[in-house]
Amino acid sequence: MRISINVYLYNSYLRREGIYSSQITEWRKLREPECSRAGKAGEKIGKLTAGQNEIAHLRRQLEVSERKLVRTEAALSIMEKARQLLEDISESAEQQPWYRKP
Numbered sequence: 001m002r003i004s005i006n007v008y009l010y011n012s013y014l015r016r017e018g019i020y021s022s023q024i025t026e027w028r029k030l031r032e033p034e035c036s037r038a039g040k041a042g043e044k045i046g047k048l049t050a051g052q053n054e055i056a057h058l059r060r061q062l063e064v065s066e067r068k069l070v071r072t073e074a075a076l077s078i079m080e081k082a083r084q085l086l087e088d089i090s091e092s093a094e095q096q097p098w099y100r101k102p
Contacts, residue, residue: 014021048056 014024
């Protein structure tokens, strides 16, 4: 019953927006031209080509590298602030009367 409700909602949305199923089929063909070609029986539809697999892999690597870069930049920023804080503490300690130079 759940499937029929989803199909009903889907079809209602298409009718409300004035979209025909033939338009959706055409958009899918334009979006994924390799999916529209006829394949052998049992062959997976929409299987990525070697080039598309490589692009997807490289994009994932780029995302991971970008996240690492953001994390590294944040760590460097924290380290610089800590260094500055220690330097300020050291300078203020030298100005205190109780400070003895080593």
